[in-house]
Amino acid sequence: MAKNIQITIVAGDMDRMAAIKDGRVQVEGCDVTFIPMEPEEVFFRAFRYAEFDCCELSFSSHMRVTSQGKADYVGIPAFVSRVFRHSGFYIRTDRGIEKPEDLRGKLVGTPEYQMTAPVWMRGILDDQYGIKSNEIRWRSGGQEEAGRDERTPFEAPEGLDLEPIPEDRTLVEMFEAGELDALTTAREPSSFTLRKPNIGRLFPDFRTVEKQYYRDTGIFPIMHLMGLRKDLAEKHPWLPGSLYK
Structure with missing residues (x-):
């Protein structure tokens, strides 16, 4: 044997x-x-x-x-x-963002552009709402701790506005300060957990939206x-x- x-x-x-x-x-x-x-x-x-x-x-x-x-x-x-990832869209509630289409032209933070959760979120914006990734300005970096980098080498596609945030800053810090209009992330940011002013979800009733997404597409995101x-x-x-x- x-x-x-x-x-x-x-x-x-x-x-x-x-x-x-x-x-x-x-x-x-x-x-x-x-x-x-x-x-x-x-x-x-x-x-x-x-x-x-x-x-x-x-x-x-x-x-x-x-x-x-x-x-x-x-x-x-x-x-x-x-x-399901509709819960992962966080917004500044003082920027006139009331629906996904309002993200066009906005400055949106993401921990890593290639990270699976934000990939799905960008797909949702494109497939469900017709918002192309190059219609949003993206900023990447550490969510709660400074200095995060892409885990594998990554070059932004031509025409995409994607830049890293300063190495000594965090996405949450910039979000709270109003330097970012929104976040797409897998983990709930501390600014939302602590109920900081002007921080909310793009989809407050995200479970209802996610159920409808599944009924419409049959997709349970991997x-x-x-x-x-x-x-x-x-x-x-x-x-x-x-x-x-």
């Missing part, structure tokens, strides 16, 4: 991974060590350094590097994060998938299928 291989799986500490973490679900042919880690750190270390055997990956970043022939991981279609490092997939051709099961 073949001996099990040792494999480490790194992902967010969430209900979708609980059965792997506590051993209720076994990976055939493998002895698994599960390491819980915040997704942002997983993504940075995976895309920059390919540190992990198997890990949670940003769907949009994985598609980008795969399309460029630079992927260190093979994608496994186990989608451990799927989230955020993250699992990835297996290519050298392991090549060495053990059975391993991707075993992990998927």
